[in-house]
Amino acid sequence: MSTTVESPLAWETVVDDAPVALSARAGLVALAGAEGTVKVLDAATGAETGSFALPGGALSIALSPDAGHLVATGPLGYALWRRSDGRTTVRESGAWSAAAVWADGMGVSAAEQGQGRGKVAVASGRRALVLDAEGHELWRTEPAASTVTDLAWMRRGRRLAVAAYGAVRCHERHTEKPVATYPYLGSHLALAVAPTGQWICSGNQDASIHIWRTRDGSELTMSGYPEKVSRLAFDDTGFWLAADGAPDVTVWDFSGQGPEGRAPRSLRCHETVTALAWRPGAAGHLVSGGDDGTVALWHATAGRPQGRLRPVREQEGTGEAVTALAWAGPHLLVVARRDGRTRTYGVPSRTSL
Template sequence: MSTAVNSPLVWDVAVDDAPVALSARGDLVAVAGAEGTVKVFDAALGAEIGSFELPGGALRVGLSPDAGSVVATGPTGYALWRRADGRTTVRESGAWSAAAAWADGTRVAVASGRRALVLDVGGGELWRTEAAASTVTDLAWMRQGRRLAVAAYGAVRCHERHTEKPLVTYPYVGSHLALAVAPTGRWICSGNQDASIHIWRTRDGSELTMSGYPEKVCRLAFDDTGFWLAADGAPDVTVWDFSGGGPEGTAPRSLRCHETVTALAWRPGAAGHLASGGDDGTVALWHATAGRPQARLRPVREIEGTGAPVAALTWAGPHLLAVAWRDGRIRTHGTPSRTAL
């Protein structure tokens, strides 16, 4: 399916590392490579703005909401880069750091072994959580940065500012691989090693498990409305409806394009547009909330890749989609208005 007219190539660069993660905020796009090289590009032009190295390799990268700082996490620690002066702070803690999440332009939470650390933009520690039962696998802020959700084996624990012990604990016997919190704060969801999605309603702690996935669920993402949750765990991307009373007793929409899903990202806004990437190297664009429950949807269009698997993708605003392939190519494609794909 051709994208020459409706999804034009805006820029195309190559990095000398295998990309593992992308992040976009404001006018910047950041890419992290498996060997620890992190590069920051101008989102509109593709010009390199800065770069730094994280010894031991990288797993995640995240731009702050104001595009003023970048955090990268990896198997042996984490690093922070500051746009204003290019200063880089590296902490080789020796602890597995699989996740990071910005509360705002001044505070970021990073996983560090069995704890979560909350840092300022210079890398100074503001506070830390008590040790969980096992390694922290994911993090998410709630209540506009006033509460931090921390996922580790056996539970998701929620901490208020400067509280080492959790104020609320949501137990689940299993290994959490991904965490998604609805923008409304109404729902907390975990994708799990046991091929399930577990859901907590934060108002009363009631629970729901959606099981039966053929593979472990590694990727979860809420759209901006908080009404739709996309997940991997199968050749189909599943999209669950969280409006009203939530997904209990309902069936998801199924999006079939890739043999193995490797990336998911909702387009900013409320149009229900989703981008997905696969190990076949293709990127699919979807009206992911169209049809009815149990509907099997087809892509609105596909973007041809480089031949390598898709490593990551992210939206740099509503009109620009950034994609990283594992062969080191980073490309951005323009998209039409929010009401069209």
């Protein structure tokens, strides 16, 4: 049975905007609001270390692995922020920019590293742009059939997966045309690539998850979800995939030969799932948020397939929907709600949470 336990509050901040995205890396937490408010906070104290506004509003935000740079994307373009001096470069391209993702630095050429600071891929209309950390364009993909909806790096920054209507296309460094194409007739809303690179998964408008095994292109579709699947997340091991698309969160087992023929675990707590985030590490801990403001912590890989798990810890909210979740390391959980309130809680490290 679940237990309602209030985790200790580390800090709280309130912005005059509705948060839509969080990113936490290397001691910083970045928060983006629907109207374009962007704030960068110290993960331990909540003290503000930077801020700017993205014209036209924000959709996503991503800190670089070392937290030295940040990119925010929105309906009219994107912006890059530099931690060392707070410099912000705004690119109002007029193109819908739904996502951005940093390469981890492995497999990144010296030129692409921007003097050691990595590279970032940004969705820009029907293309993906690859930039160095200072915002200089390194290369771009050819136009997709429709707006790019999500991005993921593979092979430690050597290959970029780009999701748009009808297919996920993969590009190598400086290749405008795709070097691999994984077709599926439908609108892809979310993209997740296993850390091993073995699996590419898309959550779709048609209430399905489509899966490709990269080594041979074999495919599998999990259909029958009552709602569109717009959130997917692999844990750090790459063995477990969490998805929304129903009141239950489903957790699929990708170990061995993958999920074919296996039933998922089901996690029931919310009427509508609004956010998902795996705890760093291999413990199998997942946090979910709902439209009622509840936050649930799960030992999501416990139990048996087809089993319905209950949260090991529940945190009641204010009634305001949870809009984003992030782990600032293994012991700090960041929760943003629609009313502009963001709180960070200390979470025990023991397996039972």
